[in-house]
Amino acid sequence: MTPDNTPDAGALRPEQLGTYFALMEAVSLLQRAVEQQLQTEGDLSYVQFQLLARLADAGRPLTMTELADGVVYSRSGLTHQAGLLEKAGLITRKPSSHDQRATMVTLTEEGLARVGRVLPGHIDVTRRLLFASLSDDDVDALGGIMTRVRDHMRQQPDSTARGRRTAPKNLRGAVPSE
Missing domain, CATH: 1.10.10.10 (Winged helix-like DNA-binding domain superfamily/Winged helix DNA-binding domain)
Structure with missing residues (x-):
């Protein structure tokens, strides 16, 4: 907040800052x-x-x-x-x-x-x-959110990964047979 109590356009809201720190730590x-x-x-x-x-x-x-x-x-x-x-x-x-x-x-x-x-x-x-700490609904929600975030980041002009495909195949938990 600025001295006159208007939000600072460059600052993150407390909940945004908390989410950012939780994500980075995780x-x-x-x-x-x-x-x-x-x-x-x-x-x-x-x-x-x-x-x-x-x-x-x-x-x-x-x-x-x-x-x-x-x-x-x-x-x-x-x-x-x-x-x-x-x-x-x-x-x-x-x-x-x-x-x-x-x-x-x-x-x-x-x-x-x-x-x-x-x-x-x-x-x-x-x-x-x-x-382990997530329900199936949590996994679905997190997957949707992180996919949107990743896709948004890849579209940014300064992205080191721009121009690449957005989603690699997921590993299915097993090694392909020979």
């Missing part, structure tokens, strides 16, 4: 637990897990651009992470036979096994920390 707590689980059980960063999980979910090779959809990470950083996964034998990369500008990424058997090893713990952490 995201930080969940992210820390997920990253710890992935590191402990699979020697993976969260971004590396995202790449492997997207490949496992697709069940086919993907281009680097397809992998980047839904991942908020710089292109050079994503290329670096893919290089680390390739060096570890979890993926392979090669030029596309249809488009020489595209790089095809394939999940190796070892990569699929790594996803299979970390996914149960990842699901457990997510279920325990995020979903």
